[in-house]
Amino acid sequence: MRLMEEIARQKDGDRDEEVVSIGGGLPQHVKVVIVGYALTSKKIKSFLQPKLEGLARNKGILFVAIDQSRPLSDQGPFDIVLHKLSGREWGQILEDYRKMHPEVTVLDPPDAIQHVHNRQYMLQDVADLNLSDAYGKVGVPRQLVIKKDPSSIPDAVSKAGLMLPLVAKPLLVDGSAKSHQHSLAYDQYSLQKLEPPLVLQEFVNHGGVLFKVYIVGEAIKVVRRFSLPDVSKRELSKNAGVFRFPRVSCAAASADDADLDPCVAELPPRPLLERLARELRRRLGLRLFNLDIIREHGTRDRFYVIDINYFPGYGKMPEYEHIFTDFLLSLGQSKYKKRC
Numbered sequence: 289m290r291l292m293e294e295i296a297r298q299k300d301g302d303r304d305e306e307v308v309s310i311g312g313g314l315p316q317h318v319k320v321v322i323v324g325y326a327l328t329s330k331k332i333k334s335f336l337q338p339k340l341e342g343l344a345r346n347k348g349i350l351f352v353a354i355d356q357s358r359p360l361s362d363q364g365p366f367d368i369v370l371h372k373l374s375g376r377e378w379g380q381i382l383e384d385y386r387k388m389h390p391e392v393t394v395l396d397p398p399d400a401i402q403h404v405h406n407r408q409y410m411l412q413d414v415a416d417l418n419l420s421d422a423y424g425k426v427g428v429p430r431q432l433v434i435k436k437d438p439s440s441i442p443d444a445v446s447k448a449g450l451m452l453p454l455v456a457k458p459l460l461v462d463g464s465a466k467s468h469q470h471s472l473a474y475d476q477y478s479l480q481k482l483e484p485p486l487v488l489q490e491f492v493n494h495g496g497v498l499f500k501v502y503i504v505g506e507a508i509k510v511v512r513r514f515s516l517p518d519v520s521k522r523e524l525s526k527n528a529g530v531f532r533f534p535r536v537s538c539a540a541a542s543a544d545d546a547d548l549d550p551c552v553a554e555l556p557p558r559p560l561l562e563r564l565a566r567e568l569r570r571r572l573g574l575r576l577f578n579l580d581i582i583r584e585h586g587t588r589d590r591f592y593v594i595d596i597n598y599f600p601g602y603g604k605m606p607e608y609e610h611i612f613t614d615f616l617l618s619l620g621q622s623k624y625k626k627r628c
């Protein structure tokens with residue numbers, strides 16, 4: 289704590305060549321990057337692990353908890369603000385802070401985050417991008433938004449020409465467990481049992497494996513996770529009803545070491561992901577997010593983005609400590625460059 293206070297005090301003066309003693313070792317000449325964070329206790333536990341904090345300290349990055357009971361401008365000064373908290377009030381506090389402190393990098397802007405918290409808009413940029421090149425094609429499943437009146441759903445579904453089965457997802461992603469409670473609907477009449485507001489999305493067979501594409505600034509990391517199994521035509525014709533399904537693609541369902549059909553397991557081509565990530569970073573205005581991507585079963589290069597998450601569970605991303613600290617440093621450095 290002393291170290292933080294000392295650095296924060298020094299930040300008022302010229303801090304381009306601060307002398308800090310790290311881990312009790314010899315003083316090193318480093319440019320210290322102060323990262324204020326406002327995260328839930330769950331996120332602090334999964335993200336701010338001792339290994340990350342230790343590595344960060346060695347690279348001259350300090351994480352400082354933001355005290356939500358005090359004005360943000362009275363704290364710091366910060367170089368970077370890292371946040372994931374829900375609520376309009378907090379979003380407004382950050383917006384005001386961003387206006388007053390353009391020199392601080394707020395990761396990420398609240399309005400850009402809000403955009404991916406609504407499944408009606410979340411995938412729009414992927415659809416607009418309509419990415420197709422020699423490495424493959426990336427689209428989004430067809431979907432329909434139902435705001436109210438569940439009795440209107442069967443008609444709305446047939447008018448829109450959506451094919452069964454359908455995945456029903458709560459419209460808003462607000463950090464609650466409820467916003468991840470989805471259902472799989474085998475027949476359109478049972479959809480009346482669902483509670484709007486929701487999104488109905490065509491289920492795409494993908495061999496039971498999905499790819500989590502983590503993005504941290506310019507860096508990309510892909511892992512495999514188990515997902516819902518395919519639904520055959522036979523199964524579809526034999527079953528009716530809507531079935532709730534729990535979170536299938538959590539970390540416990542890592543499929544990286546499983547013995548999988550190579551056609552299903554093969555990661556999406558790197559150049560395709562790089563193009564997709566670059567475009568989405570720009571269009572979404574986000575630097576910290578992940579994409580859930582599936583490959584249509586039976587194809588080699590037909591991909592669908594089904595979900596985008598802001599500041600996901602990076603603690604489960606291999607080598608996240610190095611990737612994240614390098615990213616924070618690069619932000620700090622580009623700021624110094626701008627100043628010179």
Ligand SMILES: O=P(O)(O)O[C@@H]1[C@@H](OP(=O)(O)O)[C@H](OP(=O)(O)O)[C@H](O)[C@H](OP(=O)(O)O)[C@H]1OP(=O)(O)O
Binds near residue numbers: 462463598601604
């Ligand atoms: O809890 P975790 O570590 O599984 O992380 C969740 C993410 O899991 P993932 O990293 O994709 O495996 C999770 O991703 P999915 O939606 O499950 O694909 C969300 O990002 C979730 O945040 P929120 O509830 O949508 O605000 C994330 O929850 P928070 O940690 O941000 O609360």
Ligand SMILES: Nc1ncnc2c1ncn2[C@@H]1O[C@H](COP(=O)(O)OP(=O)(O)O)[C@@H](O)[C@H]1O
Binds near residue numbers: 469515580
């Ligand atoms: N259109 C779809 N086709 C096939 N499977 C899907 C589709 N949408 C979602 N899923 C499955 O449901 C899971 C949860 O859906 P997702 O959109 O990722 O919501 P969440 O934000 O709760 O993670 C996915 O990880 C995947 O296993």
Ligand SMILES: [Mg+2]
Binds near residue numbers: 537580595
């Ligand atoms: Mg998901």
Ligand SMILES: [Mg+2]
Binds near residue numbers: 461595596597
């Ligand atoms: Mg999600």
